[in-house]
Amino acid sequence: MSDSLDLAALLAHPAGGGVRILAGADPATPWRDLVVGATESDLPPQGADLLALLTSPPPATPWQQDALVRRVRDRGYRALAAPGAEAFGSGTRTLAERFGLALLDVDEPMALARAAWELVEGRDALTLGYVRRVAQSIEYHADNLADLLRHLSTSVGHGVALIDSEGVLLQAGGELPAAVHAAIDFAPWLDLVSVADDAAASVRVDSPSRAGLRLAVFGTGLSTLQLSALGVAAEVAMPVVAARILIDEVADVNDAAVASGLLREFLERGDDRDPELDQRMLERGWRSSGYHLGFRLVGRSRVDTLQLLRFVTSELTALPADSHAATSGRGITGWLSFAAPPAPSRVEDSVRALHVLHTAARRVFNVATGVGTLETGSSGLVATLEGAADAARLAADRSATGYFLRIDALGLEQLLLSWTGSDTFVPAAESLLAPLLARGPELLETLASYLDHESGIAATADALGLHRNTVSTRIIRAQELLGLDLGDPETRLAVQLACRTVRR
Structure with missing residues (x-):
């Protein structure tokens, strides 16, 4: 014998024969070993600190059951296991408790015997x-x-x-x-x-x-x-x-690439109908019908978009809405879909849930999150995703909001500013201001400050530490080089946004 046998180990054994405790068992009390007999008379006469295992069911009448318990305990056994032991009545179980004899029921006696052998000898x-x-x-x-x-x-x-x-x-x-x-x-x-x-x-x-x-x-x-x-x-x-x-990593990468490409095709399509693209979206479970609330998470520094997608997808399962997400650029684009118009309270609950998701993501990833407006249909899905992208771009610089912004909370000027970061606006801004850029930074800086100070000569001079005449001369020269009339409000706004873009 190389070890003791305890009930907890037998119960934990995956092939323990279905052993169950009936009475008098202390899982912390070990036994020396297990002995097997067809009936009680087949057991060794001395059973000190042993588990007795019978391969035949116990007697059916209460007095015979009581007698069996007494005889087994008198011979020194500490536990008795048998198939059909559940037939022991309450009186017999109480008697076993008083004697300190564990009663166990077992479905497969020989499986229990093998499990005990493995735990002690094998x-x-x-x-x-x-x-x-x-x-x-x-x-x-x-x-x-x-x-x-x-x-x-x-x-x-x-x-x-x-x-x-x-x-x-x-x-x-x-x-x-x-x-x-x-x-x-x-x-x-x-x-x-x-x-x-x-x-x-x-x-x-x-x-x-x-x-x-x-x-x-x-x-x-x-x-x-x-x-x-x-x-x-x-x-x-x-x-x-x-x-x-x-294997799963490779499958995830391939699936993410397919989803990302599909999303890009959908956004580039705009209002044009493409039955083949619609079918592929349906096969992924992406429905453009109904009502949608878009969101986007972007990395404020380098992030593993595949890991971020796994995290976002896992978190979305807790939301009471049909949800989808895909990698897109250096972030994740996703949306919640509703078959029927959601009540305003449900929309607010969804936004709060997305904020909770953002907060959880921030613990692992350096991200900013933007949320779009509730829209309907295919064109609405495009609109809410674009709005979410604008909000996320602005949120990346908003530590005061915890890098989370909802497009509904933004003003017109802020939306225009988000547009200035787009791939189409930047080269247009550089082309517009090229005559000033070719002559050094003074004219551009003066013009930008002038527009930011609501076309005030005095305020601009104070901000730059220049004489008012110097400011006036530079503004006149800038208008001549650009060939623009800054008295026009729309022209003034366009030039102001271009200046901010070029000076970033």
């Missing part, structure tokens, strides 16, 4: 059993990483989780306790931890695309032997998990 057999179950799970087709973890958990008989230092990324077969996660050491190749009744064996995942991952197999009541065996099983399963991560 260390290699226990490990081999777990490894065999891992191999069996791999034989099943897995649609994705989550599906693979479900197969592993079902086969191994314990919880399985993919984790990093921040928390649980995916899990199946239960929830990894927070205390166990906190106790895991992410540095070594293999780590075995126990916290109270919970334990986990974890191994570092050798993934070239996602560093810092570990595959953990966890459960309650695991013995040291079981935990060690599960460590080997985790090592065997890890390459398969790493390969699945890579």
Whole structure:
């Protein structure tokens, strides 16, 4: 005998024969071993600190059940397991409690006997059993990483989780306790931890695309032997998990590229109808009919748009609306769709939910978020997405709003300013102001300050520290070079926006 046998380990064994506690059992009390007999008379005469396992059901009458319990306990046994033991009446169970005899019901006595042997004597057999179950799970087709973890958990008989230092990324077969996660050491190749009744064996995942991952197999009541065996099983399963991560990464990249291209085609199409494009959008679940609320997240610094898309997509599942998102440029463009006109309160709730999403994203990514207006139909979807893009562009410089802006809250001047960052306006602004740029910065700076101070000569002179006559001369010269009449309000606004764009 190399180890003791305890009930918690038997209960945690994935092939324990369906053992259940009826009475008098203390999972923390170990037994020396398990002995098997067809009936009570077949058991060894001395059973000190042993578990007695009968392969035949116990007697049916209460007095015979009481007598069986007395005889087993008098011979020193600490526990009695039998198929059909649920037939023991309440009186017999109370008697067992008084004697300190554990009563256990078991569906498959010989499976329980083998599990006990593995826990006490057959260390290699226990490990081999777990490894065999891992191999069996791999034989099943897995649609994705989550599906693979479900197969592993079902086969191994314990919880399985993919984790990093921040928390649980995916899990199946239960929830990894927070205390166990906190106790895991992410540095070594293999780590075995126990916290109270919970334990986990974890191994570092050798993934070239996602560093810092570990595959953990966890459960309650695991013995040291079981935990060690599960460590080997985790090592065997890890390459398969790493390969699945890579496969899913490639699939995600391809899918994101397709979605991004489809979104770009839709936005470029504008009001033109394209039945083939509409069909491809429908195949992705993108419906242009109905009512839409667009949003856009852009990186204020370099961000991994694919990781950001995964995060946004995951967060959107909690929103009570049909939601879509795709990578677009250096950010994510998405929208919420409603089949019927949503009430104003629902729109406000949706905006608040997007703000919550933005706040959560800010903890991981340096992003700004803009939200468009509620629009309807295909052209409305384009409009709300363009509005969200304008709002996001402005939000990137608005620390006071937490880098979150709603297009409804912006004024006309701010919307025009957002347009000045577009690919079409910048070259137009540079072309318009080229005569001034060719003569140095003085004329451009004076003109910009003049327009920003509402065409006030005195205010401009004070702001630049110049004489008023100098300002007047420069403004006249600038108008001559540009060939424009700054007395026209529309011309003045256009030149002001161009100056701001060129001077950025």
